[in-house]
Amino acid sequence: MTAIQHAPAIRRISTGRRVKDKIVQGLVYLSFAIAVVPLLSVLWLVLSNGFARLNMEFLTHSMRNIGARDAGGGAYHAIIGTLEQVLLSSVISIPVGLLTAIYLVEYGRGGRLSRAISFFVDVMTGIPSVVSGLFILAFWILALGMPFSGFAGALALSILMMPTVVRSAEEMLLLVPNDLREASYALGVPKWRTIVKVVLPTAFTGIVTGIMLAIARVAGETAPLLLTVFFTDSINTDPFDGPQMGLPLYVFDQSRRPTDVAIDRAWAGALTLILIVMLLNLVARLIGWWRSPARR
């Protein structure tokens, strides 16, 4: 053993370091608070103001024959419109998106075409929603001379929905282990049957979750509708002809009006919209959780 004797064994860290650590911790907590306050405020106002006006009348009546200062009216026409538009855009983009994803994962595998498709999907992901509306306006309504309609809105929503569906489905298909496919090939099952009978069922819940999230996202989009379904205060159940309404559009429209009764309707519409979107989100998460590996 050496004769050297040491200073006290465990030195404390310098005050500067300790203070810095605490300051950063404070800043991190603070930024969390800064982020949460406005978000809570949004949710609180939507809930409190929304429930004040959300009633059967709101859910079952349109805005037809409601004067600028009248307190009545509802969002029935807008809810119908949103449901039809979202349904139509799902009908368009889910098959196309799924097939694209299957092509990318099962057939393309890094080839030229699949890289090109992949690139387009990436670009489409970043398209601002208003531009997708403009595109349908330019293509469908102005160039082809079709009328403003719920269907035009659904087309615009599809442009936004498709890349999301492709990306999430692609991710899920990639998670399917290759052994599974090879086991099936080894039994002499042709490729398309392997995909239909083995790959898709394995990835099913994940794909459904992704689709639900995509639907939830487009259900809240306003800008594309604004340019493609136009406005109406009446019920129009035919999505293929004539202006329709959409719930997000309804909120936008009402919140631009100067009267308190309109603002009240806007809050109620916002609440309905949030409930729909959150419901879709929750269902998606539940599906994801229900089949998650952790639970198996």
Add this chain to the structure above:
Amino acid sequence: MSQQIQVSSLDAYYGKHKAIEDISMTIEPQSITAFIGPSGCGKSTFLRTLNRMHEVIPGARVEGKVLLDGEDLYAADVEPVSVRRMIGMVFQRPNPFPTMSIYENVAAGLKLNGRYARSEMDDIVETSLKGSNLWNEVKDRLNKPGAGLSGGQQQRLCIARAIAVKPEVLLMDEPCSALDPISTLAIEDLMSELKNQFTIIIVTHNMQQAARVSDRTAFFNLAGQGQPGRVIEMDDTSRIFTNPSQKATEDYITGRFG
């Protein structure tokens, strides 16, 4: 500048699971102590309790005492940060900071502990790299990324990083298990040199390595299936490998062990 470590009746838990139980030992300064034992018997866990790295795992906790020159590392007013500053650690897999150059990697610990003049810093980096026998290989590319070195070089870089802050004790958890025989020899030689300055504790699965480098050896084993790990026997390395007092130790080192 190395100090004695005294451990008394130490238990460590992961949540409810007790991983090691009732460990007591004394580790002399300026010596190399080897921990051997079957996989999962708590060698890494115990090693990590010695510099309070165990508690960074969520839910993990420690009961018992670890004295460094008489001072309890787990006393209420002791900061884990300063404990780790005095008891350095080298991990199983080399883990240089990927975004930093070789130089910055060695200097990383110094930068935390106050300001150094550039020349002073240069000196310490050079000494540490020389100390870890890496200087000649990297002196011309100190500003290249540390992740660009070979596995063995990366591990010696990590040793240089650990000794740059001049700790009292150096803990090494299977430092050679990811390395080829030549790099392993280089690190073993290095340990024998470093022993003059530091107290070294090494976990290894390699019996020859334990026999070659260490002065004392502790044999860990599970008390039984699902039971916590314990120290079965600790003695001079020569004795453990020639004439162990426990049957289990003998079985393990002669390879007659499941």
Add this chain to the structure above:
Amino acid sequence: MAAIAVFLIVEAVPALQANQGSFLGTLTWTPNNTEPSFGIAALAFGTLLSSLLALVMAVPVAVGVALFISHYAPRRLAGVLGYVIDLLAAVPSVIYGLWGVIFLVPLVQGPYEFIHEYLGFIPLFGGDSVGGHSIMTASIILAIMILPIIAAISREVFLQVPRMHEEAALALGATRWEVIKTAVLPFGRPGVISASMLGLGRAMGETIAVALIFPATFGISFQILAPEGNSIAANIANGFAEAGPIGRGALIASGLVLFIITLLVNTAARLIVARRKEFSGAAA
């Protein structure tokens, strides 16, 4: 994508030909007049200024939130908060717009006047008057909207920091902040940058929330508290209903510009992500 560009161009050309002013230089937007005249400059300026301001406000807070969830909050809470942030990212933008007009606009009037009074000598806060319908308010709303996205992606990359790098820093005797500084932030930086770029793209394309805020004036001014401001997207939303054929063409032309700008920003974001992949592959 090419089709989008082609149709937008086809529909925009007649309007551009009828334009009496210069599309790049003119500071008015009167495409429905008998002598149509419109220019993109003021709108593009408003889009960029409000989005950049939003980014400046959102990124530090988002990084803080991401760090809070990944490194400060207790485990259980962190999992829940992660979900909450994801859910908040799904709140439709029109709802933020509604909240903005009804709640935020009146709320900020007082603080704006205060800043104007005492800091008005700084051009940024100057102007003849201040009001809630201003670039600043729009930026605040945009910041709130893009915050969850940036925070969610940043949290993801912070959680991906290999445990062994954090342990290396800890074993050197680093405090929590020093661990973050030496191991987490350098590793996560490319991810945070690309998340910010994606946030920027979102902010620039955001339509409805800002359409409700901007008073639809035309001009280029850095007085962010003054009741002025407009953006490409807001102008499309506000001007579409009254637009005639030339007006629609003009709006489509402006949309094309917006498309190109966001395309550039998103491409930049993707390049950064791609570089990061290579880089982490080399480090592994």
